[in-house]
Every structure is written in structure tokens, then in C-alpha cells.
Amino acid sequence: MTTAFNGIAAQPAPAPQKSRMSKARVLGLILLAIWTACALGIVYFLVSSWNPELVARYGPNYASGLWVTVKLVVISFIAGAILSVPVAMGRKSANSLARGLSYGYVYFFRGTPLLAQTFLIYYGLGSFRPQLDAIGLWWFFRDAWYCAILAFTLNTAAYQAEILRGAIASVPRGQWEAAAALGLSRWITIRKVIAPQAMLVALRPYVNELILLLKGSAIVAIITVFDLMGETRRAYARSFDFQTYIWAALIYLALVELLRIGTEKAEQRLTRHIRRA
Template identity: 40%
Template structure:
């Protein structure tokens, strides 16, 4: 690989590194909370509430993220009500905002299924014991159900975090200059397709290695009392 190309490509692609991190953190923060709400809704005895959560999960997990991005960015922008509403246009009219929304809504669907599995894995006896001690449902959820569910769901959720990082590369299709967006621009200038995207891939790998390490450290901390 040409040294001059490396000196040109690395600083250029690094410009998109911070935006990739911002997209990931914002999407995960929104998507986790929304996914938790959907997971609780799925376990509701109310058919309408559980049916809505199930339908949401089915739609967003059953359609490609790229299609969702295009529908939000190009499709909703054609609706007069969206264009005339300042709040909606603030979300849809900006590529970064739209990418965060699409990534968050997408990961929320997968997160809801992961957390639902974690919640279902909690033994019913623990919840009954907490209620017998006088704990309210909210206090029981905060102190017992949720921490245990997170411990069970963390390995699978770690994989979802990696998928979110890789999913940010699709934001380049709606004019967002994250790592892949800068790579496409640099490729059109240098025509060094292999070299440019090899460096871009290494940056994504670096981000994911850091994420995986953090998830494993958190998992080790949460399971430090569990016999190996």
C-alpha cells in the first residue's frame, strides 16, 4: 500500500470517525430505552399493547435498514404535513438526524426481542418473593427483574451493538459523511478502491473491538459472583 495514500486516507477517514461514534451512541441511547419499553409492552396482558409491540418488531426486523433510511429521508420528505411541521422537518430534513432516527427505531426492534428474552428468563419465584417482601412492581423491576434480565441479555445485546456500528455505514447513502461517506469521496478522488476501503474497514474493526471489550468487561462485572 502506498505510503502517500495512507497519509492522505487515514486523516480523511478519521474525520468521519467521530460522526460514526455520535450516530452509534445516539442510536443506542434512544433505541435501548425504546426497546425496553417495547419489551415490557410485549409482556403486557393487554392484547392491543402487546400486539402493537409485536407488530412494530415484525415490521422493523422484517425490512432492510437501507429501505427504512430511504423511506424516512426521501419518502417522508414528500409529505406536505412533514415539510410544514418544523419539528418533523428538523428530524427528516437533516441527514444526520434522519440517520439517528432510522438506526434508533431499527435497533429498538431487535433490542426489544433481546430484552424480552432476558425478562422471560427470570424465575417467577424471585418476583413472587420480592412481592411477598412488600416490594412494589416498579421497585421489583428496578432492583431484581431488570438487573437479572440485563445480565442474561448482555451477550446478545453486545452483538446488536456491533450491528449498529456497521449499520451506520448506510448513512452515507443519505449524504452523511461518516467513515464510509468520506471513503466514497476519497475513492472518487484517488480511484484507490481497495486501499481506501481496507483502511475504512480497519477503522470499523477498531470501533467494534473497543465495544466488544467494554461489553465483556461489563459482563464480567455483572457475573463476578456466578461460579465459573
Template identity: 40%
Template sequence: MDWDIISESVPAIFSALPTTLGLVGSSLLIGFILAVLVALGALQKAWFINRPANLFVYIFRSSPLLIQIFLIYYGSGQFRQELTAVGLWHLFREPWFCAVLALSLNTAAYTAEIIRGGIKSVPLDLLEAGAAIGMKKSQIFRRITFPLAIRQSLPAYGNEVILMVKSSSLASTITIMDVTGVYKEIASEYFSPLEPLLIAGSIYLLINFIATQIIAYFERRLAI
């Protein structure tokens, strides 16, 4: 164990923490909004709505996240002219945008299934009670279905948050200098991967510990 490498690695790797948190936070926010739309689409009876939603979930749950990142980052270059024509190439040429897009789509697919399961778990008698007192369908969904679905889904969604923290490390494969990206740079510079690897791993453990505590807090609050 080389303590000189550790002393130099700690501030360098910690300086990449905002990048990792930005990736995770942006992806979870965008992914959650998209997941709600996909989950609602999958629950619709119309085939032209539920089939695309289910296909989206199937594609992004059944293929590796790393492949999805590569397809978006490297594959978009094959459509440069088309993307330039619609004014989107300046986004797809940026590694950050491609990483957030891939992570958002991936977590949206998993979260959509979590939310869909939560919605289907809401007792039917509660919905009937809401209708009996004159609530409209939109009111029933807003005041009964969705809050109870989120409450039921929170433990499973907590697991998805933890998985996203770990999955964000794949963004380093497309030149993003997050915690993992900086670790790789330090390891190649000193030809000693152990010390920076331990520091990077400790940071991910710390992030997930804090995330777990936050989720547990909300679980307790919603159980009251």
C-alpha cells in the first residue's frame, strides 16, 4: 500500500464526485418522469399505446447498459447529417448528453415496471370508494392511485437508485471524468490500480449509504 499515491488520489477522485452525482441525479429525474409516462402507457387498453410502451421496456431491460451507451454515443455519429439537419448534433456529440440519455432511458424502463406494479397493487375497493364519493378518474389517480403506488414502489425504487449509482461508472467508457474515470487515469499514471480503486469504491459505498438512509427515511414517513 503506497500512502503517497493515496494522499494524491483522494483529492483528485473526490473532485470528480460532483460529476458522478450530476450524472446520477439528472438520469434519475429524467428517467422517473419518463417512467411514469411509460407505465401509464403500458396500462392502457389501446394496443397502439401499450405495445410501444412494453417494447420500450423490453428493449432497455433486455440489453446491456454499456451497449446502449455505445450505441447512442458512437452510433449517433452515423447519422450526423440527419441530426445536424434537425439541430440535434451539437447534443449528441457531447459525451455528457449521451451518457445522461442512455442512463435515463435505462432507468426509465426499470422504473416503469416498478411503478406499473405499484399501480396494479392498489386495492380496487379504494378506487371504488373514491368513485362512490364523486371523484373523477383524474382525481382518483392523483389522490389515491399514484400516492399509494409510490408508497408501494419505494423499496424497489430504492434498489434502482443504488443500481444507477453503480451503473453511472460506465459513463467513464465515453471519456467522462467521473469518479471511475479519474480512478482509471490515476491508475494508469502510477501503474498501481489498488490504491485509487479502494478510494473510488469507498466513494460509491458512501453515496449508496446516504441514498439508502434517505430512502429509508421516506419509507418511515410514508408508513405513518
């Protein structure tokens, strides 16, 4: 309803937003209460069912499995980062064949489950033992550890290639033009001008991909790699104590939290010049 004041029609007052904000706040408090209750329930269960003998017996196995998980994730992530560079360059190439092959690679490994890819490499290629033995590659594909590294490397390379391509595309075209005006070579331009800006954009997506890779690493227990989840399954099969899985979940959660904190610290350090400005 409009009113007039001194001959000027007043505009209708905007609808109040306070009720909408209060509902969102109440919902947030409810969810926080639910999560707090779940966390307290887990803590109570662990304290009430604490079994020192179980920890002493399987603790070293958990440590060994954790080390296997860390090695698998780190090796696969680094190898995938190296492989992602030519794939990302192929996605941006003017050559239609290179662009098509890169697109097909990314499309396949991003569009199919990591578990299926691992099975295809471990069980699928394992059925070609005579052919692989003839070319001297059976030693590689008969080992579940190597097959897991290969599957994870190919999978994360597809995601990292898209992260890298998007980060490079986010750098304004004027940066390339300014570097060309200064007479910088393409390699120097990429290394000194484009890459530092692109890495700021890609930092969080890269860490998100690392976290997804860490959580996805649990599937290698299915192909007899005794990582953290593999040791957890073995501990549960021998003890039938459900807290073995809770401890594994807490270890994964702690690793993710360490990555999150490290990312925030790195981002604050890398963007300090922007915040000062």
C-alpha cells in the first residue's frame, strides 16, 4: 500500500527479511544440535567400550595401513599431476586429434566410478596374462599395489587436468598480452606470470581432489591392498568389534582436517599481498 507525502508517492516497503533469517538460524541451530549429539554419542560409545587389549593388538596394524594409504595417495596425486599437464594442454590444443583424445580421456575417467576403473585394471587386464607376460608387464599387473596406483593416477589426472585447464583459463588475456609486450618467451610467461595466478585459483580445487582421493583410497582394500581400511576390515573380522570402524573413520577425519588447516594456512600466506592491498 502506497502513501503520499508532500505530493510524492512513497514506494511500498520491502518485505521484512528478519523472519526468513530467523528460520535459517533456527534450522542451523537444530542441525548443530543433532551433530553435537551424534559426536557425543560416539565419544560415549568409545569411552564406555574402551578395550586396551584391542588397541595394543591392532594399533600397529592401523599405523602400517595408514602409511600404505598415505603412500598410495601421495604417489598417485603427484603422478596424476604430472600426467594432467599434457592432458590439459591437449584440451586447449588447436590440433583436433589431440583435443579429441584428451577430451575422451577426461570424459571416460570422470564419467565412470573409480571402483570400476580399479576392477578393470586389476581383474580385467589380469585376464590377459599370456599377452602381458610376453611383453614383460605381467610383474606389474599381477601386483594389486601397482594396479591401485595406476588406477588412481589415471583417475586423478583427469580431474586435475580440468582443474589446471580452468585455472589457466581464469587468468585474464591481458596478462598474456602484457608479457608478450615485454618480450617474454612463452615458457617464461607461463612460469612467471600465468602459473602463479592460476595456482591461487586452483589451490582449493586441488586440495578438494586430494581429499576425494584420500577418501576413495579405501576401495583398494577390496583388491587385497592392506591400507587403513584393509587393516580395519581384518581387525573387525578377527574381533567383531564395531569400534574398529569408528577408529578408522576418526583417522580419516583427522587427515582431512589436517589438509583443511594446511590449505587455509597456505592460502593466507600466498594471498597476503592481496589482503594488504
